[in-house]
Amino acid sequence: MSLDAVLARIDADLPAALDRLMALLRIPSISTDSNYDADCDRAADWLVADLTSRGVEAAKRPTPGKPMVIGHAAGDGPHLMFYGHYDVQPVDPLELWARDPFDPAVEDGPAGKVIRGRGSSDDKGQLMTFVEACRAWKAVHGRLPARLTFFFEGEEESGSPSLVPFLKENADELRADLALICDTGLFDPRTPAITTMLRGLLGQEITIRGPNKDLHSGMYGGIAMNPIRVLARIIAALHDDRGRVTVPGFYDGVAELPAEIAAQWDALGFDESAFLGEVGLSEKAGEQGRSGLEMIWSRPTCEINGITSGYTGKGFKTVLPSQASAKISFRLVGSQDPLALRESFRAMVRGMVPADCTVEFADHGASPASAMSTDDPAFEAARQALSDEWPNPAAFIGSGGSIPIAGYFQSILGIESMLIGFGKDDDQIHSPNEKYDLESFHKGIRSWARILAALT
């Protein structure tokens, strides 16, 4: 049978596939920091070269930001579009990495071998699972089982500013029968998942300005307003004592979980204690009276992602700072309107800034939540294919992370997305020492081969 030959080829080619991934991981394509612009470009070039070498008609496509990589390949069967992103998160705090984040290596981990390095899981390693599955299929059969469009973005970690205009301008070229997205995780190490429910994101940066320069806290302390005090009051006011977000109108458009989905999630046997225990915690900090999976999949949240003001170096400096700033993100669900919430949030903040201070806002993304329509039989076919590769049957799940691309594919291209990925909860994506299990990489490639066979 043709699938068996492809799977055998994947197994035999694994060392070479690993070498290719390592080459891509060595490129520090941090999109949120303009110091790495040239590296983002290099990562795009690498992908174009890799696709081209296998007969895919691929090109780097300019945008006002980082380039997109688009590739087209003829094949039998339906038209599938595959999406991944080649940019990665920043690496600070660098001192917490056990090795150079851009000098990747395969290391022995407690649960088997891991690929260590920034981007190994999010998203270069995941992206390459699909690319390698296609490579093996082509090597065995001489052609691909579907007409394929490859779509690699370089701004996913920095709010995707160029994405919507690019999709609109190239809608006809990119429209396929179905999109495949590899940027999510397994439900647990034995249970694969298709993510059908995604939270949206509203990112806001606020800067409070008080005195027109940094002051000596001895000379001015007690008479001059300290912007840190103002900012702390705002942040402290964002949640009530029961963990609910206090921005006016925040819960408009947030529905209760349908009973059938709730029952499915209950059946997953999610171990809240183990999930929290793995990161050193024991108590759920979110809305009281909600299950752990609700908190991370189907309830909206507000998180402070960063705060800085005044002297933060070694020792002590008695400064009364002139400004204080924080980065704040809201995860959105249901039909919460990101732009309406942004206005409500800003009005709330403005109301807490004393007359002597000013506040400035900066945008870092605003995308609504999205839910896939699983009526398409391709979803059940893919679920079966995944179940064949992994120990436990695959599940339809939600995701706490925001992958706005699926919503844009719906609204701009009019196509559904199937979100399948092989990351694990302990991959430390966005953190120091990111890794991707060699098993995720290997079984991930095999999973895509099975899915391609099932869909075509």
Add this chain to the structure above:
Amino acid sequence: MSLDAVLARIDADLPAALDRLMALLRIPSISTDSNYDADCDRAADWLVADLTSRGVEAAKRPTPGKPMVIGHAAGDGPHLMFYGHYDVQPVDPLELWARDPFDPAVEDGPAGKVIRGRGSSDDKGQLMTFVEACRAWKAVHGRLPARLTFFFEGEEESGSPSLVPFLKENADELRADLALICDTGLFDPRTPAITTMLRGLLGQEITIRGPNKDLHSGMYGGIAMNPIRVLARIIAALHDDRGRVTVPGFYDGVAELPAEIAAQWDALGFDESAFLGEVGLSEKAGEQGRSGLEMIWSRPTCEINGITSGYTGKGFKTVLPSQASAKISFRLVGSQDPLALRESFRAMVRGMVPADCTVEFADHGASPASAMSTDDPAFEAARQALSDEWPNPAAFIGSGGSIPIAGYFQSILGIESMLIGFGKDDDQIHSPNEKYDLESFHKGIRSWARILAALT
């Protein structure tokens, strides 16, 4: 008359005095950052060499931290001990400096020439006013008008960890009839001042730890406790709505201002609007119902000097940070007990940390407030001498800054201190673009010559 000849000599020698100050300012002696340890040592060596070149028996004296510089010179009259510090504040944010902070220069300012550079006002420029007055006196008269002990510290900007043990071990050597300290300011550009009331300081750093690593705010947001939320609640709780500090027992030992001092301060005609307006503010942010001078001289305060957590670089990173920390200082007055307050503050903070988080404290100094006894006729003599040099008569004032050394001279050596300095409110000490007016330097040197003549 002998004083006139000294004053003339000071005027003639001003360019050379400036050159000497510039050489000292070029040494980046930042004591709070161990990367500058060798530079602190170089500054001490420079002072030893300068004192020695004029016949002062001077030496660098080791401590577990930065060295002290001690010099002894014979002379007629009483035994005076002069104190200053050769270490300086850090220079960040460096990008706000118009020139290299350690490449000082004389520039034209709106109110005359200024000496620009880190330490020009705090405290190298001030320290050198006394040194230069002594140099001129010796040059004119061949000997000094008093027996002098020079005492230069190198840890004033980093909490003076070695000071108390050093004073205790060398009390007999350092004990004089009176201490002179040059680390304060003029009341206003035309009105010199002797500072007789000093606030104490309690410096605390708190670090809240939650998850055992930085998390992805999409995967964990809503279920995992965010340390920034905990820290913001603590900081927001430190003041009530009327600007009072809420640490239990905080106002124990804080007395109302005596009526006669209050009357004296009223007579100074302090322009609160101008004081705040100069730094871009218009409202007093301290305790409601207090005058501006009370807020900065005689009332205790709590300031947040720095805060940091999570991602603080360019762009956005959806991290849920594992820890958050803040540097907090309390200015103390009257008989507030720094160590009792430290315990009360820590208990309050511990009570606000949820079970899943931990808190760690670090000390950055703990010194009580001090008030000079102005009964000694030397105070009135010095006030007259200062009044002769400057347009307006000199005043006895308070100071918001903490100069714990005066308290230690009282408690350990049993001697009073006279705090006289020539800094101006716009010197931007502890801030970018620190400067010292050339007038402060020149008239400062002349003032010390007059004071030496008056005290001997």
